Amino acid sequence: MNDHIMIFDTTLRDGEQSPGCSMNLEEKLKVAAQLEALGVDVIEAGFAIASEGDFEATTAVAKQCETAIVASLARAAFPDIDRAWAAVRHARRPRIHTFIATSPLHMRAKLNKTPEDVLDAIAASVGRARNLCEDVEWSAEDATRSDPDFLCRAVEIAIKAGATTINLPDTVGYATPETYGAMFRDVINRVPGADKAILSTHCHNDLGLAVANTLAAIMAGARQCEATINGIGERAGNAAIEEIAMAIRVRHDVLPVRTGIVSTEITKASRLVSGITGMAVQANKAIVGANAFAHESGIHQDGMLKDSSTYEIMTPESVGMGATNLVLGKHSGRAAFRQKLAEMGYDLSDNEFGDAFKRFKDLADAKKQVFDEDIVALVDDQVLRG
Numbered sequence: 001m002n003d004h005i006m007i008f009d010t011t012l013r014d015g016e017q018s019p020g021c022s023m024n025l026e027e028k029l030k031v032a033a034q035l036e037a038l039g040v041d042v043i044e045a046g047f048a049i050a051s052e053g054d055f056e057a058t059t060a061v062a063k064q065c066e067t068a069i070v071a072s073l074a075r076a077a078f079p080d081i082d083r084a085w086a087a088v089r090h091a092r093r094p095r096i097h098t099f100i101a102t103s104p105l106h107m108r109a110k111l112n113k114t115p116e117d118v119l120d121a122i123a124a125s126v127g128r129a130r131n132l133c134e135d136v137e138w139s140a141e142d143a144t145r146s147d148p149d150f151l152c153r154a155v156e157i158a159i160k161a162g163a164t165t166i167n168l169p170d171t172v173g174y175a176t177p178e179t180y181g182a183m184f185r186d187v188i189n190r191v192p193g194a195d196k197a198i199l200s201t202h203c204h205n206d207l208g209l210a211v212a213n214t215l216a217a218i219m220a221g222a223r224q225c226e227a228t229i230n231g232i233g234e235r236a237g238n239a240a241i242e243e244i245a246m247a248i249r250v251r252h253d254v255l256p257v258r259t260g261i262v263s264t265e266i267t268k269a270s271r272l273v274s275g276i277t278g279m280a281v282q283a284n285k286a287i288v289g290a291n292a293f294a295h296e297s298g299i300h301q302d303g304m305l306k307d308s309s310t311y312e313i314m315t316p317e318s319v320g321m322g323a324t325n326l327v328l329g330k331h332s333g334r335a336a337f338r339q340k341l342a343e344m345g346y347d348l349s350d351n352e353f354g355d356a357f358k359r360f361k362d363l364a365d366a367k368k369q370v371f372d373e374d375i376v377a378l379v380d381d382q383v384l385r386g
């Protein structure tokens with residue numbers, strides 16, 4: 001099986017659906033440019049029928065992109081599909097992404113449609129999209145709470161109607177790695193023609209399992225992952241692109257696939273998206289958080305100074321983050337303090353160092369973090385006191 005995992009970025013569509021994260025045309029263009037630098041394969045630029053502004057922004061992204069496929073979302077309705085096409089047809093590589101829910105709950109409570117109505121809508125909507133565009137993705141919304149037999153029938157109909165990518169979203173973040181992987185295996189084994197389509201993941205993070213579920217589906221045969229920068233998205237968000245890409249890179253021994261992500265562009269993409277959306281990245285967020293490469297405890301700092309692989313499984317440089325940060329606090333030891341003094345240009349005798357270290361520990365007990373200016377004050381004061 002081909003080992004290339006297509007990264008489908010939906011920061012500009014599902015990510016934008018995070019409360020308060022909507023982006024205007026200029027902002028979407030900036031993010032799209034960085035996504036291409038990052039090496040994503042597909043950019044879902046928007047939901048063209050949602051508003052005039054989203055139509056214009058999706059059109060502008062389609063015109064700007066040079067390498068990525070540009071997609072617009074569309075419900076299973078002709079006006080949606082025609083509007084999506086009107087926006088993405090300007091792209092060098094356009095895609096229409098159409099979806100409908102397949103779970104009993106969504107079909108009954110939300111769509112007020114029978115399962116047979118939904119199957120008819122799939123055939124009609126995918127067929128309409130395929131008449132307009134060679135590249136058509138179909139998504140089974142709430143796939144993970146759908147009846148497996150019905151889901152297989154729906155996928156078969158979508159492929160027969162011309163879908164080239166089949167996306168099986170965990171819309172409400174309900175799956176576990178075992179169940180999500182099993183669903184992909186089931187579809188691959190049971191649906192005639194499933195081998196002709198690219199199967200895609202789309203995981204939400206309600207249980208904090210979005211990336212784990214994505215990786216499980218890749219191991220089961222999925223070859224496209226839908227995800228967002230910093231994991232932004234509806235409710236608890238979507239799977240985070242940076243986490244998927246680095247998991248695949250760092251654990252290639254157990255995830256023998258590859259992505260086209262240029263990892264050194266990850267931090268730039270993260271900061272751009274957080275700056276534009278105003279959605280701060282939590283300090284302990286994997287890969288891109290401020291503390292992702294920071295070490296405070298003396299034991300860890302000592303290990304890092306001897307060999308950084310003692311406590312880092314990837315380097316900050318590999319994700320475009322600059323250098324490892326040895327944070328000085330009450331858990332720090334002599335080795336890190338000595339290194340910090342040397343970096344700051346101090347050359348203390350053993351006695352002076354012993355005294356400075358004691359004063360540093362007293363200060364660290366009183367303060368959460370000791371900054372360079374605290375050390376300057378502490379050492380200069382000591383020198384003045386003689």
Ligand code: KIV
Pocket residue numbers: 014099139140141142167169170171172202204
């Ligand atoms: O979560 C979801 O099911 C979606 C689909 C519209 C792809 O975002």
Ligand code: ZN
Pocket residue numbers: 014169171202204234
């Ligand atoms: Zn979603």
